[in-house]
Amino acid sequence: MKNILNETSEQLKASEIITDFIKGQGCTKVFGVPGKSVIPLVFSIDEKEMEFVLSRHECGAGFMAIGYALQNNTLGVAVGTSGPGGTNMVTSAAQASAFNAPVLFITGHPPLKQSGRALSQDSSVFGTNLVDVFKPVTKFSAKVESEDNLHLYLQHALEKAMSGPKGPVHLSIPSDILQKDIISSQMNYLKVEDPIISGNISKFFSMLEKAYRPALLIGKGAHGAKAYPEIQRLAEIWNIPVMTTPGGKGTFVSHHPLSLGTLGLGGAQAASDYLENGIDLLIVIGSKLSDMSTASFHEDNFPTKVIQFDVDSTFVGKSIPSETLMINGDAKKNLQHILHYTPESPKKITFKNETEIEDVLNDHPSEDNEFLSAAKCMKLLRSLLPSETITYGDDGSHTFHALRHFSVCKPGTFFFDDVFGAMGNGIGLSIGAKAASPNKIITCFTGDGCLFMHGLEISTAVCQNQPVIIYVFNNGMYDMLDKGMKTIHGKSVGVTFDTEINASELATSLGAIGHRCFTEEEIEKATLQALEEPHLPTVIELMVQKDEMPPIELRFK
The missing domain is CATH 3.40.50.1220 (TPP-binding domain)
Known part of the structure; x- marks a missing residue:
């Protein structure tokens, strides 16, 4: 570790110290939902000419911070108020951990001088103890007890987030501390040196x-x-x-x-x-x-x-x-x-691939010809989207079709989590990634079930003028659950939507561009239009077959 001391002695508000710290990590956008306990920080972010991106739910803000961190190769930051604002972000913190994404989650806290009283949205040990709530899903979770140790807590959080296996960290900061004056010369930044080479x-x-x-x-x-x-x-x-x-x-x-x-x-x-x-x-x-x-x-x-x-x-x-x-x-x-240190003439392994990488499309043919095959759609989308397109796969059958049938043309252009798997995470990740790289083509493969959970974040993309492309594979159910239950138990219960979502109309109501597609020709037309759209997100709804089996049979053995 290299110790770099900030030599200035200017006196600043704690909220300004935090904002300068975030900005110093190369982070220019902060995602979140304001609340009483974090208002000083939100004002400071605005005054420091950073952008506070208003999400529609704190969990969505956390997902966006993950996408931003992964795409920008820097720290991501999500802010929520005390109490429910913090608990709403816990799922996204767990998702950040699964991605090893360095995200700083900042939650508010009522004034320290009021601790022990009955308070609304209390985050202390007398209410919803957010420090303890975040501990299982972060590398570091702590409450800043005094303005005197704010610098050390920020420094420690950064070390934990950016070194070793990277990951999320959490700080709960009381609102009265945010407004305290601090001498900025106390701040220490640590630069992580190059990692050690293994002895094996x-x-x-x-x-x-x-x-x-x-x-x-x-x-x-x-x-x-x-x-x-x-x-x-x-x-x-x-x-x-x-x-x-x-x-x-x-x-x-x-x-x-x-x-x-x-x-x-x-x-x-x-x-x-x-x-x-x-x-x-x-x-x-x-x-x-x-x-x-x-x-x-x-x-x-x-x-x-x-x-x-x-x-x-x-x-x-x-x-x-x-x-x-x-x-x-x-x-x-x-x-x-x-x-x-590889020898100049290493032993060459004898190998020649004679097997088709992508399986044929009729492994499990559907009897439903009225709707689209999700597998065929993946092959079609690959032919339509430029090779440099960056895709975030949400958790569901749609992405398992992509694993088999959507080929990767350039490394670093497809992302999917196979560990934690929060439904709807891909929507927020793609919006956060677009915020980090506005000139890149960013797409998301999601499903109607995922859209029900976090689809309102499309509104965030609308207000941010982000032309992200979101493909919604809609068959009116939680498809993996339906296929799993039927395969193992012979029937499914509680997995279908009696009233199915109309994703294109939802998108339009939120200010986005919406397309509902029943044919490959409609998908092609909608995709080509989306690729030319300079400002608004496009939701392309693919009406896919209900009985098509995704390539997940191994999960049932």
């Missing part, structure tokens, strides 16, 4: 030299490390085939000769076939190896050995019962070190 690199070379049928399995952590070129180079030098986890989709291009597609839930046949024929060394980069990622594994196809790159050792060696070597630390830095 030599063992990595030894194990790879002995391998005869290895494979790379790339997870969501490779997105955070931005290790795309290093992964591709490693694969090409040794001729190692590459699979991604569901959350790792987007880290490796689909049509590379070494690509086997996605492994696990929603996975490609090519990846499954390679696994079934035996792997002696599995090199895992940036994955916890959750049940969705390991759904294709069973007792007869476990790899002989595993090398696992991860910045967090919590789950290393616990999902696959194989001899495991951990490469601890930042994946990009460790891979760069490996590539630097």
Whole structure:
């Protein structure tokens, strides 16, 4: 750590200190919903010429802060008032943790001098103790007890958010402290130095030299490390085939000769076939190896050995019962070190991919010809959207169709969480990402169930003049639940909507552009119009079949 002291001695309000701190991290937009206890901070954000983005729900603000942090490669910030404002953000904090997104959640708190009295929206130990509520889903959660320790708490929160496995942090700040004067020279900023290289690199070379049928399995952590070129180079030098986890989709291009597609839930046949024929060394980069990622594994196809790159050792060696070597630390830095010391003539693995990565479309043909096939829609959208389009997959059947049928043309252009999986998160993430990169094409794949939960955030995009494109796959139900219940129990209960949503009309009512599509021609026309729209978000509703089985059969075994 490098200690950098801010030498000025100007006296500022605590709210100004916080705003300067946020701005100093490269964050120019803050997402949230105002409330009495955070008004001084909201005013300070406005006065410092930062933008306070008003969300429609505090959870949506947290999702937007995640998308902003991931896209801007910096700190994201979400603000909510005391009591319910804070509890509304807890789900998005848990989602930030699953993405290892460095998001600072700031919640209000009644004045300290009133603690112990009966107060509305109390966040103290006498009410809803937000510090304790946030602890399980953040790396650090604390209440600022005095203006004298505000600097240290901000400093500690930043260290926790940005170092090691990155993640969310939370500060509860009483409203009277926000208005106190503080000498700004007390502020210390810490710059995290380059991560340490793992001591197991030599063992990595030894194990790879002995391998005869290895494979790379790339997870969501490779997105955070931005290790795309290093992964591709490693694969090409040794001729190692590459699979991604569901959350790792987007880290490796689909049509590379070494690509086997996605492994696990929603996975490609090519990846499954390679696994079934035996792997002696599995090199895992940036994955916890959750049940969705390991759904294709069973007792007869476990790899002989595993090398696992991860910045967090919590789950290393616990999902696959194989001899495991951990490469601890930042994946990009460790891979760069490996590539630097790779022999000039490394042993080339004998591999040629002869299996189609994307499965054929008629695996589970539907009898419903009145509505669209979600699988076919994914292939169509890939042909319509430019290769550089950045897509956020929401949690539901629609994204599992995308895992199998929506190919990745450039690394870093597809994001999906296969760990926490809050429905509706993709809507907020895509809006936050668009706020960070207004000149990039940002899309979201979501469903009608997700839209019911967080669809009103479309209004936020309207007011921000963000032409994000949101595709809503609508079949009138919670589709994964419906298919799961029917597969396991023979019937489904409580998963269909008696009155189905009209997403295009909802979008129009919120000031966005809405299209309802029953044909591929309508999808093409709506998409081309959306790509030309300079200001407003576009919601393109795809009316898809109710009985089409998504590629999630492994979840039911």
